[in-house]
Amino acid sequence: MSNSKELRQQTVGRIVLLTILTLFIFAAFGLAQGPEPVISTVTVPIEKQVRQTFEFKDDRVYFSNEFPGGRLNAIEKDEAGRYVVTITPENAPINMSPWYAFKVWSRKKKEIQVRLVYPEYARHRYDPKLSTDGKTWTPLDPQKIVHEGKDPQDEESLPRSAVISLTVSRRPVWVSAQELQPSSEVFAWMDAIAKKAGAPIEEIGQSREGRPLRMLRLGNTSSKRMMLVISRQHPPEVTGYFAMQAFIEKLIDGSEASSAFRRDWGIYVVPLMNPDGVDEGHWRHNQGGIDLNRDWQDFNQPETQAVRNFLSRRIAETGGRFYFGIDFHSTWNDIYYPMNRIYEGNSPRLVERWLGNIQAAIEGYEPRIQATERLFPTRVSRNYFFDCCGMEAIVYEIGDNTPRDFIRKKGEVAAVELMKLLSEPRP
Ligand SMILES: [Zn+2]
The missing domain is CATH 2.60.40.3120 (Immunoglobulin-like)
Incomplete structure (x- = not known):
């Protein structure tokens, strides 16, 4: 009797010790990453510019x-x-x-x-x-x-x-500041793509000011194998949008590879995440005064809500999975922000292999790659895409001043190399 009591006490002692140790390790790890600033994404007032x-x-x-x-x-x-x-x-x-x-x-x-x-x-x-x-x-x-x-x-x-x-x-x-690409231009481009590919356009929601959030549904939209493409959360980031255009145009260029790919895959594209911000000439935010790419945790804004709801709906409807997600942006220089390799989703190592193949396909090109360590809170699109749906996800950044013909080339090569990887025979 006393023996078993002693044993129990020892066990409890060990569990307590282990718990303390675990908490300590987590705390140390958290500190090493720095504190996560809390930024609310609840709507705030904005100053509307006078048109005149x-x-x-x-x-x-x-x-x-x-x-x-x-x-x-x-x-x-x-x-x-x-x-x-x-x-x-x-x-x-x-x-x-x-x-x-x-x-x-x-x-x-x-x-x-x-x-x-x-x-x-x-x-x-x-x-x-x-x-x-x-x-x-x-x-x-x-x-x-x-x-x-x-x-x-x-x-x-x-x-x-x-x-x-x-x-x-x-x-x-x-x-x-950059080439003007308001919603009318983006929608005209989408219409041309939809016509060429014989693909429908879906309205997945509306912006805060009631502009449509339009999505291209390319390829086989009853496929269980799916990928997601978004761009222009941030209005001035036109160069990232140009890369997205080249990427999508390559996916529907009529080549045998692209036709075969589209028979197999469902490709969902939201080229203009922030139509209000773009048309109002904003520096970064939506009409709720919020950086949309900080709202993928709390979903206070209609633009992020629309994509979140679409994803859960589509997965339920098809019973399939999203394997890849990409969000196009612009910054000072070209850089890729993938997930850290410790995070394995529905197609482990896909992004790592893809970036390697892009580098090999462009002579003399040394891509800058910076993997993210932190997944939670999700806040940014890439982390949410991984967390919600197991997508291998990446932020694809183009420099403000990257030569426009090189942006196009990179976008096209990115599409070709992705199609190759996603068309590999699977077990
Ligand atoms: Zn951005």
Whole structure:
């Protein structure tokens, strides 16, 4: 009797010790990763920009932000005769991605100077792209751009402001941080893809302002083998969107490989996650003043809710699985953010092999890859895709200034190599 009691006490003692040890290890691991900042994704107020045409009657020069994607918050003339354009965000704090876009014209053809200024906490990031039809864009000649207020000690530092020289005439010229790709352009592209591929478009929900959240359903949509593609959670990230376009266009290019792939796989694509932010000319957030790519834990915003609901619905309807998920973004330089290899989903090592094959397929290309260690709280799309559905998931980032033809090439190669891996015979 006393023997068994002793044994029980010993066992209880061991369990307590083991528990303490386990807690200690978890705590140490957590500390090593740093504390996770708590950022609420509950809707906050935003400052809506006033849409208007700004007239300088004496000069007969006009500026306008009255078009989707436009952003110009205020304008005045300084003593030097320059037009000082103030660019402010939808709300703050906010990421350093100060989007701007405006039209400018003049009664007489002349050269004008425009100074782009930002709030104290922001810097000039995007040198202007110009267009006369809103479709074709060319970077402004670097000779016509003067960066102001760079840190002289730091070559890499961003300027506080920029002065640009523009030739203006009766024909309006668009001046934009990156090529303008408002919802109308994205939807036209989707319609063209849907037509070419004979594929339907589904509305999976609506944005906060009631714009449609449109999804392309490509390939075999009754297949149990599925993948998900999203882009443009962040409005200015046009280069990531270009990579997504090249990627999708390759998946439907009519080649034998792509046709075979689409017979086997269901491919679900949301090219424009944040149509309100894009059309309102936002720096980063949706109309709820929230960074959508921090809302994949709490799902306070309709845009993230729509994708979450779609995923659970589709898995229930098909009885299948999502094997791959990709979210296209832009940042300073090209970089891939996969999951750490310790996380194994429905197709372990798929992303690792895929990135290796992309590197091998592009001569002299050394991709930058940074795997994420932290999965919880999920917050960002990639982590949620893995956590909800076992997708091998990745954030695919393109640099702001990556040459546009190289973006296309990378997007196409990414599609070709993915199709090869996903078409391998399976047990
Ligand atoms: Zn982004």
